[in-house]
Amino acid sequence: MTTDDGYRRGRHVVSALHVHLVFVTKYRRGVFNAEMIERCEQIMRDVCDDFGALLIEFNGEDDHVHLLIEYPPKVAVSTLVNSLKGVSARLLRSEFTDRVNRHSMRGHFWSPSYFTVSASGAPLSVLREYIEGQRHPA
Template identity: 65%
Template sequence: MIAWSTGWEVEYLRGRHVVSAMHVHLVFVTKYRTNVFNDAMPRRCEDIMIEVCDSFEAELREFNGEHDHVHLLVHYPPKMAVSKLVNSLKGVSSHYLRKEFTSRINPAITHGPFWSPSYLAASCGEAPPSIIKTYIEQQRRPT
């Protein structure tokens, strides 16, 4: 794939045989919705997740969170399985956050998973489905 197009307006990845603009909104919740994040943890979590996304040839576009969950907006190539990205994001961040913030994390979950096993993954397109449906309906079918 060629590097990301510049600007938020043009978000196409161009490859040899594909042009794509795929985004996913991810939400990860801490195990038992434990309030563990302080001021430093989200910054470190974001850095970890940027590195994981880079290894998948994806880009972390937005990151934020509260005391018990984080939100990510990821721009990713079509060859990538979102579930594999999620497993890596949660696994790698869990490992480093538990290691680096041991005193902050509840000892009951320090040795187990940091994140809840569930997550939200919502696709994000350039236009709402209703607009795309109308656009497709207006295409001229060959006669």
């Protein structure tokens, strides 16, 4: 994992890879409430653990979520994104059937697209503040 100096050390690699991801619900439907945001965070933490990644920061609004993830160099961001969206969609739809109307979202939870940016340009403290500042649904 990460050491005190902020670097991830492996047998043949030293890395500090961070990615800022944004996932939007299908048709930007406002389906999230506070309980769903908390469950979504837990699901995404578990998926990150499976990949050897670390979910540093998570927050969202009623129609999208922001993630700040530290990941090992052997993980492709696209593969991580597919698992994060697939697992979370399946579990959230099954656990919150009253909030997620499958018919109005045409069977999908997330929009097929996503936003990703390398977090090396801005200081992580600035990104963390930005994500913490998102309006949390009531």
